[in-house]
Amino acid sequence: MDNMIPQDRFEVENEWHENGATIKQIWSGGDRNFAYILEYKGHVSAIDFGHGQELLKAQYPQVTEYLATHKHYDHLHDQCRDETSQNSALDFVETIFTPGHTEESVCFLVHSKYLISGDTLFIDKIGGTSDEESARAQFESLKKLAQLDPEVLVLSGHNYGSKIIDTLGQQLLVNPFLLRLNSFEDFYWLKNNWAAYKIENGIK
Numbered sequence: 595m596d597n598m599i600p601q602d603r604f605e606v607e608n609e610w611h612e613n614g615a616t617i618k619q620i621w622s623g624g625d626r627n628f629a630y631i632l633e634y635k636g637h638v639s640a641i642d643f644g645h646g647q648e649l650l651k652a653q654y655p656q657v658t659e660y661l662a663t664h665k666h667y668d669h670l671h672d673q674c675r676d677e678t679s680q681n682s683a684l685d686f687v688e689t690i691f692t693p694g695h696t697e698e699s700v701c702f703l704v705h706s707k708y709l710i711s712g713d714t715l716f717i718d719k720i721g722g723t724s725d726e727e728s729a730r731a732q733f734e735s736l737k738k739l740a741q742l743d744p745e746v747l748v749l750s751g752h753n754y755g756s757k758i759i760d761t762l763g764q765q766l767l768v769n770p771f772l773l774r775l776n777s778f779e780d781f782y783w784l785k786n787n788w789a790a791y792k793i794e795n796g797i798k
Contacts, residue, residue: 604629604646604653607758610747612705615686619749619758622646624668626753630710632687639682641702641710642751644668659683663712664699669751692739694732695721701739703746709762710749715739717748717755718797720771729785733778740766740775770795 607628608619618631622645629646631654632639641661643650645668650657660673661682670679680700681689688703692714699721702710713721714735723729744763766772770791774781784791791797 602649604649610708612707613686615684615705617704617708617749621753627668628749628751628753629669630749632682632684632704634684637684639684639687640671642669642712643671647671661702663701663710663714663751664696666696666713669712690738692732692735694723694728694735697728697731699735703742706743707746708749709739709742709746711739712751715748715765715769716750716752717757717760717765718769719754720769721751723785726782729782730778733775733781736772737775740772 604620604622606618607621610617615632615634620629620631622629622643624645627645629643630641632641637658638654638656639659639661640650640654640657642663659682660671660679662670662674662679682702686705690701690703692699692701695713699712699714701712701714704710720732720736723732739762742762744761744766746762747759748762748765749759770784771781774784
């Protein structure tokens with residue numbers, strides 16, 4: 595999987611069906627970006643499609659709403675507007691406010707089972723922050739996510755981990771940042787020493 599933007603058609607990496615809804619995990623190119631399509635009774639949500647917007651229009655012309663987990667260019671569709679891009683019209687999609695990576699970051703929890711986590715939480719890693727204040731906000735956001743059902747599937751915004759998807763419960767056991775949610779000092783130390791930590795522990 596390279597960083598090229600798909601030219602002809604988005605590839606579906608994974609697909610789930612839940613109570614009449616379909617969730618599609620889409621490789622959208624860029625820096626190993628994932629975007630998501632959520633379909634339910636004619637309603638189509640396009641989530642985090644910063645890349646490939648013309649291709650999205652051609653492949654999914656029936657999109658009803660455009661959502662974004664945060665405002666970085668690789669996640670933000672041109673159609674996203676203010677707070678409407680962070681709240682779905684579907685009542686089984688919960689918006690969880692998770693500032694840190696950016697001040698407006700959110701996650702979308704679908705049917706209480708699928709967490710579209712953007713750049714807040716990756717498999718084995720987390721999103722970057724700019725300073726201690728944003729790191730502390732991220733720390734609190736991750737503590738909030740850690741209270742969700744451990745069987746929730748983490749569907750992140752980039753393919754940066756050792757696998758594409760994982761349960762939240764398993765990530766709480768192996769993600770080095772989630773293992774430090776008892777101490778902000780330990781958590782912040784890891785953020786400041788992440789490059790060396792990766793080399794020392796053989797993390798790509």
